[in-house]
Amino acid sequence: MSGESVSATRWCDLLPRPGNARLERVSLADDWFVVYRAGDGVFAICEPHQFQEVISYLIVGSRSALLFDTGLGIGKITGIVNELTRLPVTVLNSHTHFDHVGGNADFGRILAMDTDYTRANARGFSHERVQGEITPAALCRGLPAGFDAAGYRTRPFTPTQFIKDGHTIDLGGRRLTVLHVPGHTPDAVALVDSAAGLLFTGDSFYEGTIWLYVPETDLAAFAASVDRMAAMVPKLKTLHPSHNVAVSAPEFLSRLKVAIGQVRSGQVNGAETDNRQITFSFEGFKILTSRAALAGRKGDLTRGGSGLDVPAGPR
Numbered sequence: 001m002s003g004e005s006v007s008a009t010r011w012c013d014l015l016p017r018p019g020n021a022r023l024e025r026v027s028l029a030d031d032w033f034v035v036y037r038a039g040d041g042v043f044a045i046c047e048p049h050q051f052q053e054v055i056s057y058l059i060v061g062s063r064s065a066l067l068f069d070t071g072l073g074i075g076k077i078t079g080i081v082n083e084l085t086r087l088p089v090t091v092l093n094s095h096t097h098f099d100h101v102g103g104n105a106d107f108g109r110i111l112a113m114d115t116d117y118t119r120a121n122a123r124g125f126s127h128e129r130v131q132g133e134i135t136p137a138a139l140c141r142g143l144p145a146g147f148d149a150a151g152y153r154t155r156p157f158t159p160t161q162f163i164k165d166g167h168t169i170d171l172g173g174r175r176l177t178v179l180h181v182p183g184h185t186p187d188a189v190a191l192v193d194s195a196a197g198l199l200f201t202g203d204s205f206y207e208g209t210i211w212l213y214v215p216e217t218d219l220a221a222f223a224a225s226v227d228r229m230a231a232m233v234p235k236l237k238t239l240h241p242s243h244n245v246a247v248s249a250p251e252f253l254s255r256l257k258v259a260i261g262q263v264r265s266g267q268v269n270g271a272e273t274d275n276r277q278i279t280f281s282f283e284g285f286k287i288l289t290s291r292a293a294l295a296g297r298k299g300d301l302t303r304g305g306s307g308l309d310v311p312a313g314p315r
Helices: 077-084 116-121 126-134 219-230 250-265
Strands: 024-026 034-039 042-046 055-061 065-068 087-090 110-113 161-163 168-170 176-178 191-194 197-204 210-211 238-240 278-283 285-290
Touching: 034 238, 055 077, 055 238, 065 077, 065 210, 126 238, 250 278, 250 285
Parallel strands: 065 087, 087 110, 110 161, 197 238, 210 285
Antiparallel strands: 024 034, 034 042, 042 055, 055 065, 168 176, 176 191, 191 197, 278 285
8 A cells, every 4th residue: 555554543443343354355466455255146345444444245146247336436446346257247336425436437337226316426526525535534544556646536427227126137047136225315225135135235224323414315215215124134134234344134124123213203312413413322333313304304315425515424
């Protein structure tokens, strides 16, 4: 890695997270990504040295592969994907916040949700909006050798097909179904492999602080989406979230259903900050929301960037 080391912050001290340390690590020649074998034909491509701790997933079938998210765009995720498979690869994003679409522009086939929000975010995010993601405070280590910090941005990308809820993807011997689960963003999706009992949750659930405070957050829609996913728990074996830990227990969704209900009904107390954000703590996860979101107020629902315009700390 280039640049000087930065002093460890709280999330750095947690690395590798115990849930990931139990997984088989795939040895690859890369100084930014850490890759784990998260299941049969499932690779978790992690970016643990940046505070978002983004996880993208390569899901491999017999004829093709799906890349669920493309990360921050700091490291070259195409190099990792090419080392893991020679099959044709299609990209699908769990949602279009900047930290999940950073490598989209390097792929030729991209499925995208048919929403105005998706179309707007496909225009990319400027350096001025994302530069805070590469400051020393946001990193455990320096940036990759040769990385152009001054030019860092999220490049525009062009979807090749717009899809809707229920869209199926046949990878050959593996069939995936797209579930529209709005709330975190208008275009949020989860991905289910029913035969294997896997649910890729995106940012709708992960072990950590779940961000539900940005202007495009809709808590009522989020609660309905959690209800939908929680109903699947009896048939699930594993959750694959998009931050922090690559393998989680399905029972977390049942607990999240109860938690978001308690938050919205005022049954639990949270810790409020000066900017009117509120953190509610539960076993294994937290919910970070705001007075505005709890009141049902919505901001601009046509574009958003994972809190780029609203301050927040590590997940």
